Amino acid sequence: MKKKSLPLGKVYGLLEPGPVVLLTTSRKGRPNVMAMSWHTMLEFEPPLVGCVVSGRDYSFAALKTTRECVMNIPTVELAEAVVGCGNSSGDDTDKFAAFGLTPEPAACVAAPLIAECYASLECRVVDTRMVNRYNFFVLEVVKAWIDPARKDPRTLHHRGRGAFMVAGESIRLKSRMK
């Protein structure tokens, strides 16, 4: 799909609802992708995101050494690919080929965008002090992409053990909050 650049100040609106993301890394010229639900916004602008990548994940070493990744946000059409990514390891699987995901060059980092995801956030690791204790990385989003045609994306929200809630209707209330 054709993505457009998104102002960095609008990134929080993509991550606050809590979607599963597909995190891509690239190390020694080899891209990989993992499914991740443990993330939170930490700051609006520049957007800072905290996320847990376990030491058991193949992506851990790539994230720690290259200090770059892309958070790609999938929608319900990609549910099988998301679960496939979560149940396999980059150690022995080319997950892009296995699950029909298309890597595309990013603008600022070596990790690829995933063409099939409606939004992609290029990130740099800016703080690793919480990695030893919590496997918690602080990322700065340096470039954001979104498919402007997707108004209410049907994102996936993990409930555990293969169960997902799919984003439903949108409501809008009068609010002074950001």
Next chain:
Amino acid sequence: MKKKSLPLGKVYGLLEPGPVVLLTTSRKGRPNVMAMSWHTMLEFEPPLVGCVVSGRDYSFAALKTTRECVMNIPTVELAEAVVGCGNSSGDDTDKFAAFGLTPEPAACVAAPLIAECYASLECRVVDTRMVNRYNFFVLEVVKAWIDPARKDPRTLHHRGRGAFMVAGESIRLKSRMK
């Protein structure tokens, strides 16, 4: 509503989907409540949760000094109350009275459960080392409550500026993942 105790190992399934929560605190005998979307799981069991409570929030001092809170999970029926909590301050408002929320005694902490919320997680602050830099508190869930009658709760997921996605349909895929 009548809530039952939930095993702590199942708490992640409530927070992974990314719902807005109503965070209650109690300081000097006075309870307060704020809306919060910036949270993430950090560990399965005992469940650790990381969350951002801004120094500008009235709840910040209560959380920092009492080191206790309750994360209450509202559903769509409470949308007006959630936005009301987000747009007012405990400094000058009794938000329980103002928005029709009923405080109930918790089992392990002084902060109250909210009767109208389908799930409530009693928490203790276990790490404040990231508070100075990110306003990021690490909480341990010490007791969890859930209304067993609610199978697919229609939780609220903030998209920014008063827009919320409401939890839609649930899907289940074959997965070996927790």
